[in-house]
Amino acid sequence: METLSRVHARNLVTWAKDKPKAVVLSADLTSSCEADAFRDAYPDRFFSMGVAEQNMLSFAAGLAREGFLTLVHTFAVFIYRRAYDQVAMSVAYPNLAVKMFGFLPGISTPGGATHQAVEDVALMRTLPNMTVLETGDATEVESVLEVAASVPGPVYVRMLRGQVPRLFPASEPLRLDQPRVLSRGKDLTILSSGLCTEEALQAVALLKTRGVAVEHLHLSTLKPCSHPAILQALAQPKYGVLTLENHLVTGGLGSIAAEMIAENGLGVKLYRLGLQDTFAHGASRGYLMREYGLDAFALVQATERALNTDLRICREDLAQVQVDALPSEAKAEDL
């Protein structure tokens, strides 16, 4: 598996080249959010807003009202926690083309509770007019700009930075409300999103060797979430549905699955993996994924519960699957 570096930094410059209406706003985290190359390439279209996110979000709304495609860059927590009222009233209510790129989703950062966006999907998904996207690999980081720009309204993107693996072929871009079916099978359905999909891929590879037939879907559009393939995947498994997300299990992917199962009367058992009503703390990604049970091994364990069987898989077996360098093994990113 190929791992790429600073994908968004390069891609943003290329993508924005022929889009004079695309402007970038940043709140003192320009390099940290990989908008520095854009700033250097198009200084007239880059606006430094200082450490003042509430103003930045309303200001972005003003630019969007005048026809500018406004790309807000900062850490996710400073968008939805610091400036939620501004996002709701200045941006979402008028349905404006402000595209918010929220970096450091979930426990992807050692920055601790202050920097870890663990309830962002829950808040942004419930906002009327909002579209919510989450990138899971380099291909999605490259293609999410075009999707975000094509939506005629506000878009919130959980964005990856730094060392990002390429899980999906570059020729298969992220598409709005289009899940990626990564495996087919009728024993168990796994829905994963963001950087958890890489974990799920390892687990599924191993589960297959134990004869478990898994339907594995990667969701990069969390709202809207209406593709028939998702409902089909939720309806068919013999032993249940597992969700794996880099987020609290409430309000995000786990809740999406629960709502769809209940509203469609599917009556299937649901296992939600992710943060369980807890904040996290400052530590490496691999450590936190293991501690909070959102890594491949946690998925294997949940599968064993669902199947009520011992699959005789240990952590070392999963390590064998990790043939390539993984982001969790990459050097810790600074802030």
Next chain:
Amino acid sequence: MIPPTSTASDTRTIMMWTDDVRQTAKRVRRRVLEHILKHNGGYMSQACSSAEILSTLYLKVMNLAPLDKPLRPRPFPGVPSRNNRLYFTGAEFNGRAQAHQDRFFLSPAHYALVLYATLIETGRMDPSGLDDFNRDGSSVEMIGAEHSPGMEVTAGSLGQCLSQAAGIALARRIKGEQGKTWVFMSDGEFQIGQTWEALAAASFHRLDRLGVYVDVNRQQCDGLVANVMNLEPLPARLESFGWRVVRVDGHDPAGLAAPATQAADGRPLAVLCDTDPCHGLPLLREHAPKLHYLRFGTPGERETYRRALESL
């Protein structure tokens, strides 16, 4: 006959438009009080303090496209969404937006009634429009939103309007538009952190076609600003943020209009308008310091205000 000297002519012109503003402001106050008597309550002190400011903005300061005739407010079009093709903003009452023309943004959305009355008295809204005020299914909302007459952004969560207007001012500069962007604010909003973020950003980005008129009536919901959270020295605070600050008598049309004619110098403009929240209606002082929203305590008090209306 000796032709008048230019000085005399200028004086006469000033007399004419300032008288017009004064009369308009009186009619705004009268219309607001009339409305409040009819509905047994409303934002009265805001009309007392800001009637001259809004009248001066509409009659003298702002370069707005004229309307063929006063508009009637349309019914509420539903909230904005990608499926709502019928949504409109209340900016149509301010005339067609054009590059060379000014734009107006009302920040304290609870001043909506004063704005509606101003639109009527300046020939931009049909007087019957006020019949829709706070009526179910109407766009003439009590705390106006962007579909309400004269409004263009949703500013009811105070402190967000200046940031939005600053974004619009920057966008207009990028597009090379010559028109100015005007914001009406209340002094209480200067307690909000976002206001200071916006002030810093507007000055940093040198938005000198952005101007703010502040109704410094020293009143807020809980009472006197000085007792709720002091803002003074407000002019010095604003100046230290890089703004060009002018302090004027908020009931003097000539004083109110003068700062707007200054040539741009790179700084955004703040006109701090000292006002009396009981101006033109001294009776209201009995409610001080609770002036935010007028409710008549007794039928007798209502009758007293009815008599005051006749003398307005």
